Amino acid sequence: AQKITQTQPGMFVQEKEAVTLDCTYDTSDPSYGLFWYKQPSSGEMIFLIYQGSYDQQNATEGRYSLNFQKARKSANLVISASQLGDSAMYFCATWGDYNTDKLIFGTGTRLQVFP
Amino acid sequence: DGGITQSPKYLFRKEGQNVTLSCEQNLNHDAMYWYRQDPGQGLRLIYYSQIVNDFQKGDIAEGYSVSREKKESFPLTVTSAQKNPTAFYLCAVAPGTRIPDEQFFGPGTRLTVL
DSSP states (O other), X not given: OOEEEOOOSEEEEETTOOEEEOXXXXXXXXXXXXXXXXXXXXXXXXXXXXXXXXOSSOOEETTEEEEEETTTTEEEEEEOSOOGGGOEXXXXXXXXXXXXXXXXXXXXXXXXXXX | XXXXXXXXXXXXXXXXXXXXEEEEEOSOOSEEEEEEEOTTOOEEEEEEEEETXXXXXXXXXXXXXXXXXXXXXXXEEEOTTOSOOOEEEEEEEEOSSSSSXXXXXXXOEEEEEO
């Protein structure tokens, strides 16, 4: 069964420092995608970054990058130069096995950035 | 202004009442989704629709119903059969035509059963 595991319920980071949020996945589908979403206290889910299983390079979007280690089945999100506005919940997600119609989410990591 | 709207933002209901949550989009996307989020949890899929007049059950469809009569609208009804309806409900849309088919979310509705 498809599963996403986020083992860090909460993380703290100082402003301007980099932080890594962990995500491991389990799938039997050789073709899959991994997504990261940010959820501020307002509740809306904001798409951050996507990594396809066949992508040769790690995905990057501005200050966000994805450390994709296929052999370890991990897709960690790296946020560089943290800002106070990065404080939020972060969710890792992937498609269902052989089913790109739906996303399966992890339980999330709460990131708090302090001055 | 383009995007996804969900209304109301906060909703209160008494036990035993049905209630309908609205989700409207003007992005012209084909796929629409309803998720439920409980405190400290990730999102769980309730229902989704890839095309007008068609929809599929997600992982936790019991006690919920949907309709997709128009491309831009995907209302969710929380029925009295849903045993624990208090939660945050998020609607999402996706183009449905490309990979990756990232989903874009509305602002959510927080439902509280009194």
